Amino acid sequence: MRRQVEFSFLDVELARSCNDDAMREHRYGAVVAAVLRRRLAEIDAAAHLADLERLPAARLRPCLDDPGLLLVSLGPLADLHLRPRADPPPRLPDGTLDYADVRVVIVTDVQLVPTASRTRPALLRARREAS
Template sequence: MEAVGARKRILGSLVEIVFEDAELARVCNNGHARRNRLGLDGATTLLRRLGQMAAAAHLADLRQVAAARLRPATNGDCFTLLVSLGDHGDLVVRPRDDPPVILDDGALNEHAVRAVLIAAIHRP
């Protein structure tokens, strides 16, 4: 999902998306697998959200996408975030860099995150 050519020159450096395992990558990158896992509406939402993530200059840009509802995960890890898929669940994401860049208060510096690891699709 990397931009190429004119789009990359216009937008600059975009968020790189990697997946925790091959099965999750298959579900996210294969239309048939997406529809089987999430249904038609969920597959469409997932594809839209992945596109929005890939088009962002950094993770903080997702805060401008109201439907993404970027928020902390409930597992207590301040570096794990949830990206909404609406009624179809959430993408569980975290910065790919280890250790991630943090602010003085210990919070994740979302403006420094240019590569994310999608760890799971959490379904309600």
């Protein structure tokens, strides 16, 4: 029997805003809401986090500011924040997180990317469209 990644949410409000279609769209906008729904389904279908590494659009990566935090791309506008539930999390001999051994995560946040950190071409395109 194949095991799947289990995930829970940091709190009830976050769970509601991620799982309720209307609330998700209201809180994050239609584009991010659609990608968030897809990413949660991909996480649920994965056997372990290493499966997400194989999805180029997910761009699973460690957070540079918080080594225990993982970021999953929700497109250019947002990131899904995850933490392995195991304490301490499984590590490879070189000290990096062993994605293949992570099967339980906690969703801690959906972070909209601030305008200042978006790419320069996206900013220029937005300014042209606003003019």
